[in-house]
Amino acid sequence: MPGDNAARSPRTVALVGPSGSGKSTLFEALLEAAGSPARRPADPRNRPPTTEARLSHTSYLGDEWAILDCPGSVEFAYEAAAALSVADIAIVVCDPAPSRALTVAPVLHMLAEQRIPHLVLINKIDTLEGGLSETLAALQAQARMPLALCQVPMTEAGRITGYVDLVSDRAYRYRSGQASEMMAVSSEMQKVEQDALDKLVEVLADHDDALLEKVLEDVKPTPAELYADLRKDLAAGDVVEVLLGAGQEMHGVRRLWKKLRHDTPFVQQTAARLGIAASGPVLGQVFRTQHAGHAGKLSFARIWRGTLQDGVTLAGSRLGGIQRFPAGEAAKVNQAQAGEVVALGRLDTLATGATLGTQGGETLAFPPPPSPVYALAIATTDRKDDVKLSGAMQKLLEEDPSLTITHTEAGETVLHGQGEIHLNAAIDRLGRIGGLKVSSHTPQVAYRETIRHGVHEHGRLKRQTGGHGQFADVKIEIAPRPRGAGFEFIDRVVGGAVPRNFIPAVGEAAEEAARKGPFGYPVVDIAVTLHDGQFHSVDSSDMAFRTATRTAMQEGLAKADPVLLEPIERVTISVPNDFTARAQRLLTGRRGQILGYAERVGWPGWDDVEALVPAAELHDMIIELRSQTMGLGTFTRRFDHLAESRGEARRGAA
Numbered sequence: 050m051p052g053d054n055a056a057r058s059p060r061t062v063a064l065v066g067p068s069g070s071g072k073s074t075l076f077e078a079l080l081e082a083a084g085s086p087a088r089r090p091a092d093p094r095n096r097p098p099t100t101e102a103r104l105s106h107t108s109y110l111g112d113e114w115a116i117l118d119c120p121g122s123v124e125f126a127y128e129a130a131a132a133l134s135v136a137d138i139a140i141v142v143c144d145p146a147p148s149r150a151l152t153v154a155p156v157l158h159m160l161a162e163q164r165i166p167h168l169v170l171i172n173k174i175d176t177l178e179g180g181l182s183e184t185l186a187a188l189q190a191q192a193r194m195p196l197a198l199c200q201v202p203m204t205e206a207g208r209i210t211g212y213v214d215l216v217s218d219r220a221y222r223y224r225s226g227q228a229s230e231m232m233a234v235s236s237e238m239q240k241v242e243q244d245a246l247d248k249l250v251e252v253l254a255d256h257d258d259a260l261l262e263k264v265l266e267d268v269k270p271t272p273a274e275l276y277a278d279l280r281k282d283l284a285a286g287d288v289v290e291v292l293l294g295a296g297q298e299m300h301g302v303r304r305l306w307k308k309l310r311h312d313t314p315f316v317q318q319t320a321a322r323l324g325i326a327a328s329g330p331v332l333g334q335v336f337r338t339q340h341a342g343h344a345g346k347l348s349f350a351r352i353w354r355g356t357l358q359d360g361v362t363l364a365g366s367r368l369g370g371i372q373r374f375p376a377g378e379a380a381k382v383n384q385a386q387a388g389e390v391v392a393l394g395r396l397d398t399l400a401t402g403a404t405l406g407t408q409g410g411e412t413l414a415f416p417p418p419p420s421p422v423y424a425l426a427i428a429t430t431d432r433k434d435d436v437k438l439s440g441a442m443q444k445l446l447e448e449d450p451s452l453t454i455t456h457t458e459a460g461e462t463v464l465h466g467q468g469e470i471h472l473n474a475a476i477d478r479l480g481r482i483g484g485l486k487v488s489s490h491t492p493q494v495a496y497r498e499t500i501r502h503g504v505h506e507h508g509r510l511k512r513q514t515g516g517h518g519q520f521a522d523v524k525i526e527i528a529p530r531p532r533g534a535g536f537e538f539i540d541r542v543v544g545g546a547v548p549r550n551f552i553p554a555v556g557e558a559a560e561e562a563a564r565k566g567p568f569g570y571p572v573v574d575i576a577v578t579l580h581d582g583q584f585h586s587v588d589s590s591d592m593a594f595r596t597a598t599r600t601a602m603q604e605g606l607a608k609a610d611p612v613l614l615e616p617i618e619r620v621t622i623s624v625p626n627d628f629t630a631r632a633q634r635l636l637t638g639r640r641g642q643i644l645g646y647a648e649r650v651g652w653p654g655w656d657d658v659e660a661l662v663p664a665a666e667l668h669d670m671i672i673e674l675r676s677q678t679m680g681l682g683t684f685t686r687r688f689d690h691l692a693e694s695r696g697e698a699r700r701g702a703a
Contacts, residue, residue, distance in 0.1 A: 058316045058388035059113035061351065062309055063132050065160075066142035067152035067680070068121035071172040073099055075142055075296035076118035082302045083107040083114075085376040093297055100125055100474045102132045102337060104349065104390060105377040109306050115390035123155065123680055124468035127451035130159060130416040131336045131401065135351035135390065138283075138313045139167040140305070142296075143188065145177040150187030151625055152679055158652060161193040164286045164322065166314060170305060174202060174293040175209050175223075185291065190654065197252045197279070198291045200301075201245045203238060212293050212301065213238055215246045216275045223300040253278045256287045280312045316388035320353045323413070330408040331355035334415070338401045339392075340444045340482055347372070347392040348399050353413075357385045357393075363405050369395030401450050418451040420685045421465035422671040425472050425489040427479075428462065434485050438462075441483030445475060458571070459493045468671055494665045495616055497573045497691055498566035500609035503528035508601025510593050521593035522583035523547065523555055527605045530574045532691060536560055539578040547582040551594045555579050558595035562602035567611045573691070577602070614691040616664040621657050622674065622684040623649050629656045631677045639666035640695070661689055 064072045077089045103118040119129035143153045160167045189196050200212040211222040221229035254261040282288035294301030337349040359371050372379045372392040385391040402415035429438050453465045466472045512519040538556035559577040566572040622632045641662040649655040674682040
């Protein structure tokens with residue numbers, strides 16, 4: 050790690066963790082401890098949930114920092130993943146209750162997968178009930194790497210009043226809103242401290258042969274050795290340090306700052322972890338896009354290498370301003386150096402995830418968006434705004450790549466995302482971006498129809514209106530085909546009963562007529578055979594044969610024992626194995642056919658449950674699944690086949 054101040058480039062820390070853990074309160078407490086004005090609400094329960102990553106710049110003891118407060122809801126996990134992709138270190142903020150430890154599993158898994166250095170801060174430590182060991186054990190069950198407890202709480206009259214720092218062998222008493230007061234370690238705490246220190250050393254010795262040798266020889270390591278080991282293991286992602294605090298009361302916040310200051314990798318180390326060459330032209334990456342009204346498009350980016358000057362050309366666009374956010378307020382600057390996180394103005398050609406530089410050639414990886422699990426059909430309340438809606442949707446997708454938009458055969462515009470809250474927030478943003486009023490409803494299911502029996506049908510058109518009339522006569526057979534075989538037209542006319550030049554019109558009309566069957570849905574898996582007919586040398590035409598064919602198709606399909614088909618999806622639900630049985634009951638309650646379950650690959654303690662489920666049952670399944678799994682359950686889906694709809698589905702389609 051660079052040691053001199055000249056090499057201490059700006060660093061970036063991301064706060065992540067489940068909703069309700071107190072991330073936003075800690076975010077504001079860190080800024081306050083660094084000298085920014087206090088902005089924490091008196092009652093954090095009145096705070097609206099975070100749906101977008103918040104950025105603020107500050108300095109602490111001469112070091113420059115960018116802090117990213119990431120959303121905690123699983124529905125906005127992609128926003129957090131994007132922020133983590135440019136962070137030097139992450140702080141996982143969690144609740145002290147052991148029962149809530151499971152909610153940290155997804156973020157711990159993501160950090161381990163990407164080898165991002167991270168700490169765990171057990172927040173709201175002043176509300177801990179029972180012993181800390183239960184919380185640690187519950188957290189360890191969700192973590193891939195060993196947890197290293199670096200502080201132990203001190204209690205008086207059953208209330209946590211401070212902590213002992215194991216490495217420095219110092220005790221600190223909490224003081225609300227102030228820096229903690231250093232004090233001597235009490236005699237009753239010395240045994241607790243020594244036991245915890247022994248466990249910490251054992252964890253570190255697993256990754257350091259020299260330290261292991263000292264442990265075996267019963268030689269006590271020095272604080273300097275322990276600090277060096279912790280720093281090394283943190284950067285390598287081998288160990289996760291655990292600290293204590295309470296952001297609302299400012300407990301442990303300054304100690305957290307000191308830990309960040311000493312152990313957070315610099316941009317050169319993070320760039321090396323990501324495989325970015327140390328030398329070369331200016332290089333950065335856009336991790337977030339925001340359309341800021343009259344200010345235009347802002348591209349939030351981390352500068353990995355070099356110094357970016359305002360006014361340069363990037364990806365064919367002239368950079369129109371650089372902004373930093375001291376204490377959360379925008380401030381223009383002329384340049385951004387390596388390590389900084391800044392907002393870049395008017396780079397209309399750059400999307401979220403784009404690599405930026407004054408010279409092309411390098412492309413940096415970026416997290417792929419997750420599969421959608423919830424959808425809503427959207428429309429403007431005033432049809433005159435449809436053109437504006439299209440432009441607003443394009444901006445919305447630039448801001449949030451985890452959203453997708455499709456257009457269905459029913460004429461619906463469908464917005465897909467990660468849940469009800471996610472899509473409602475997106476619809477609100479649509480209104481702000483485009484000045485629109487947008488309504489939403491459940492999308493229609495793409496039902497299909499087919500027939501059970503074949504029929505012969507006669508279609509005839511004879512019309513005389515003065516001058517040339519219209520005449521066509523067709524005899525067709527409509528027969529079912531195997532599921533998935535599609536539509537087929539067969540010409541078996543002999544003897545010129547229908548002239549060759551009219552037969553293509555018959556085939557096209559038959560296929561067009563199959564687009565809407567007796568139930569109002571497209572008809573699939575049928576064969577239409579033209580085997581006879583009549584014509585008139587003057588009055589017959591393509592149009593006449595089309596009309597006769599459509600008549601025959603409409604009447605024939607209604608007589609062929611039509612049946613409604615519904616799409617069946619292959620669904621894989623992923624849940625902690627404590628909830629596997631609930632997931633199975635949820636699937637069977639939605640007409641699902643369980644195919645089996647197995648341990649989720651790479652996720653110890655989690656299961657994948659696979660089933661075939663009618664698409665009509667999936668619209669709000671994610672809401673029920675999350676309500677039954679502490680918000681953790683998710684699923685993927687893909688079309689599998691069409692199957693005859695049961696009575697309840699047929700009634701729902703009527």
